[in-house]
Amino acid sequence: MNNFIKNLSLLVAVLVLSYLLAVYFGSMYDYLTPGSLGDTAWIGTTSAWQSMIGFPFAYIFFTTLLLQSFGFGNRNKWTLWLLAPALLFFASGDLKHIYLPIILALIAFGLAFVIRKILKLNN
Numbered sequence: 001m002n003n004f005i006k007n008l009s010l011l012v013a014v015l016v017l018s019y020l021l022a023v024y025f026g027s028m029y030d031y032l033t034p035g036s037l038g039d040t041a042w043i044g045t046t047s048a049w050q051s052m053i054g055f056p057f058a059y060i061f062f063t064t065l066l067l068q069s070f071g072f073g074n075r076n077k078w079t080l081w082l083l084a085p086a087l088l089f090f091a092s093g094d095l096k097h098i099y100l101p102i103i104l105a106l107i108a109f110g111l112a113f114v115i116r117k118i119l120k121l122n123n
Contacts, residue, residue: 003073010066011082017066018058023047025061026054033097060086060101061108068112069121 027050060083067079083105090101115121 006072007067007078010070011063014059014062014066014082017062018055021062022051022054022058024054025057026050026052029053029057029100032100056086056089057101057104061104064105064108065112065115068109069115 030046030050030053063082063086064079067075067082071078087101090098
């Protein structure tokens with residue numbers, strides 16, 4: 001039960017970080033795929049649109065990074081279960097750009113591996 005609470009607190013940290021940094025991930029998406037945001041006049045500002053688009057990207061990145069770095073118990077199972085809805089969201093939408101969240105998850109996995117080696121965390 002203790003590992004469950006620790007992993008749940010990591011999930012809360014993932015959601016907070018994703019919300020706060022979604023604009024930056026959305027602007028990265030806009031930079032990598034120019035013109036894919038289309039006309040944003042019906043939503044409001046470009047920043048609001050980038051925040052909406054960037055949240056799933058930030059969620060995938062921080063879920064992989066934090067749970068693979070500091071997760072307790074079965075880290076891989078937690079990561080896969082929490083990434084499944086986000087990957088299904090991307091798979092149901094724009095299949096032309098499905099490689100972006102996969103590459104982002106692989107980058108976060110590599111960073112998590114380096115963090116675990118630097119901090120000498122066992123598990």
